[in-house]
Amino acid sequence: LVEDLGGTFHHVIGEDVPAALLEFARGVNATQIVLGVSRRKGWQYVLGPGVGATVARESGPDLDVHLITHDKAGKGRGLATIPRSQLGRARLIWGWLVGVVCPVALWVLLGMVDLGLANGMLLFLSVTVAAALLGGLYPALASALLGSLPLNYYYTEPLHRLTISDPRNIVALVIFVGVAVSVASVVDLAARRTHQAARLRSESEILSFLAGSVLRGETSLEALLERVRETFGMESVALLERESDVDPWTCAGSVGPAPSVRPEDADVDMPVGDHMALALSGRVLPASDRRVLAAFAAQAAVVLDRQRLQHEADQAKELAEGNRIRTALLAAVSHDLRTPLAGIKAAVTSLRSDDVAWSEEDQAELLEGIEEGADRLDHLVGNLLDMSRLQTGTVSPLIREIDLDEVVPMALGGVPEDSVELDIPETLPMVAVDAGLLERSVGNLVENAVKYSPVDEPVLVSASALADRVEVRVVDRGPGVPDEAKERIFAPFQRHGDSPRGAGVGLGLAVARGFAEAMGGTLNAEDTPGGGLTMVLTVRAVDHRPDQATAPDLATASAERQAS
Structure with missing residues (x-):
């Protein structure tokens, strides 16, 4: 339906839905966003605003956001979207192992050795901190909750029961869980900031490369497309163009096996103007990458235009050189050919004239002039033929x-x-x-x-x-x-x-x-x-x-x- 109405359909990938939508919209130079109101219950607003409200708040003056409501708005089921951790998969696995296995092992250890409440809390806190450092917030929460159970079971009255009679023990366990959650939050935030810094550094390097290539004019279209393929880990990249909306797409340049022949066939397409698009095949890109991809696409269009202008300039230079050579040849014909021909013609006319009786010396001089003129013509024609052979590559x-x-x-x-x-x-x-x-x-x-x-x-x-x-x-x-x-x-x-x-x-x-x-x-x-x-x-x-x-x-x- 979208394509029938003249639109294009895109999969937008991102860890933060509002941020991903806004980045995609700005990447394609959109001016309006239409969103349906999500189904959220009243208590869910305690966790934070919904996607629509966040998009409207963060859109800024360059985007108009339209929220479409419905009968089920606010009545359906749903949870607030929590951004995923930026930690790697291996660190998450180790974090869960430490956060779950270690508290269970310590539970068994406390059954054999009496360490006391203070030492037990410090020991479990160390495990929770380790889980937070490795896996972030959720493994640390699991470790804190699991660690509070053996502390309650072994060291709070009544013993060997999961109940607490002394309010001070309740405070201690709450503080223990709070410290664990705080440490996990700090670690998770640090991981996010590190990831953002790495992305910004990578983007700055790419933009610096593009700016330098624009100033130097050194990058060819194939080299730029190969850089796009390597940067985003794609299988193939193609720059497509067409004359008008009804004309078929043609490939102006491509790298990689089996490039897309239409933007609709690609996993990712980035429009450049009205009749040009950069088509990438291999995987779907997150919305956060489209900003850099847009810069690549614009640079690809600039490189293509520069190559065509250079080709036209070379053709114009060749035509100008040909015109200059023809002009010089005409000048040579008008002077260097006509001069000896005129001398030969005058000498022959004089020899054939009956009005003057030429002596043998005069006749010899006229014949010598004819010979010199013929030699000059022969030398000139020889050089012209030699130059023609050199220019045509027949030597x-x-x-x-x-x-x-x-x-x-x-x-x-x-x-x-x-x-x-x-x-x-x-x-x-x-x-x-x-x-x-x-x-x-x-x-x-x-x-x-x-x-x-x-x-x-x-x-x-x-x-x-x-x-x-x-x-x-x-x-x-x-x-x-x-x-x-x-x-x-x-x-x-x-x-x-x-x-x-x-x-x-x-x-x-x-x-x-x-x-x-x-x-x-x-x-x-x-x-x-x-x-x-x-x-x-x-x-x-x-x-x-x-x-x-x-x-x-x-x-x-x-x-x-x-x-x-």
């Missing part, structure tokens, strides 16, 4: 053991001979690289260094061994790069400053690093002492050198790389 290095002094010189063909100094020791160990990729990487580094170096300052290309690695350094004396831009220059279509000679689209360094990482190496930028920039290409070294040269293998690898 498959062919790793072989080679000598650096056979590959690095081949990478210098695209720059003037007097613009580079080469220092490759013959004693270097061999390296495990793809010859074609290494040649393209070093070639791009050298071309970039020559482009930014002064005309009278040649670029130095050197190599050295360092443990199990070999470093190839390309050193220039150009303007250098600030520290904050050293990583940015390796991004596609990035150019730092103005080049004194030539231009480019900013793909050379990006392609060089991509090829280096594809071979298992690294490429980083460092400052050149005295000014300039040094590119450090690190590759893996091998611990032996074969007897025969690998030039044929290098030629084959280079041909394969160019064909691919």
Whole structure:
């Protein structure tokens, strides 16, 4: 009936019924409570107010309590609810054993030894205190009552009868029972306060964890749900959501076996807003735990929203990066492609013109311009294709053991001979690289260094061994790069400053690093002492050198790389 009317049914567990109801109501953000008046007789009000009156008194200004009466109100049977002790099960068992067995054993002992009334009372009081310390109020009451019987039987007139003729003995026995009850009450209260302190400490630690995770934004949804499962001892936890009241529930995240697919199927469900709920399976939680569970549920919703926002931000970043690359590519096409094409077009038009008689020297110069323009186009298109292969993950290095002094010189063909100094020791160990990729990487580094170096300052290309690695350094004396831009220059279509000679689209360094990482190496930028920039290409070294040269293998690898 409750579900047909659009409500939900919950089992509320608690040691104090009014407190459990109020905690549950506040946990689900309720504003009104409707209670039926309990059936209590007049004398029962001496033991304390009923559940309805207590709920109404403790509800505060945030909850409205409606009490519904009936014909049988005040006529039925019932007892006041007494909160259970917070003592553990083992302590209760030992308390009852001490409170019942020890008085019986002492009764037998007093039949054999005459200790006197004072000593007997002290002995039974000690047993009662022990029962109170172990089991709380009820075992102590049982011990006090059982202990008063042998004292009356053995030490009060008339002897060996359960009657008392001297009023002073009555006072002594009453005081004995009163002391026992007082001690038991103190122990029971201390146990309750200890339990409350432990619960509050646990709640504060959990809330501190949640607050810290909110500030740091470190906790994932799965980790948070696992923390919920461990905290409350559940079998599975699921965060469910739906678009509207008529849509089916979907699972946004879950941990544990067989998570619930609907809040109605779970042992505990905590709503979060109108269309989200935290569903726990395993056991029914007491109402006192729902406050912390509500904090977990709210945090789970925040984490889910943050993950989705982060995903959307990543997608937006990827789209923005794609737009930036397309814009840079269009700029490259409009300038770096059109410039050599315009030169080639002008040279071809001039050669085909019949209006001017070109000398052989002029024709050779025009043909040289056409060749240079074609080389620039070939280099640009090659870098664009290489960058595309790197971004799509289609680069498959062919790793072989080679000598650096056979590959690095081949990478210098695209720059003037007097613009580079080469220092490759013959004693270097061999390296495990793809010859074609290494040649393209070093070639791009050298071309970039020559482009930014002064005309009278040649670029130095050197190599050295360092443990199990070999470093190839390309050193220039150009303007250098600030520290904050050293990583940015390796991004596609990035150019730092103005080049004194030539231009480019900013793909050379990006392609060089991509090829280096594809071979298992690294490429980083460092400052050149005295000014300039040094590119450090690190590759893996091998611990032996074969007897025969690998030039044929290098030629084959280079041909394969160019064909691919």
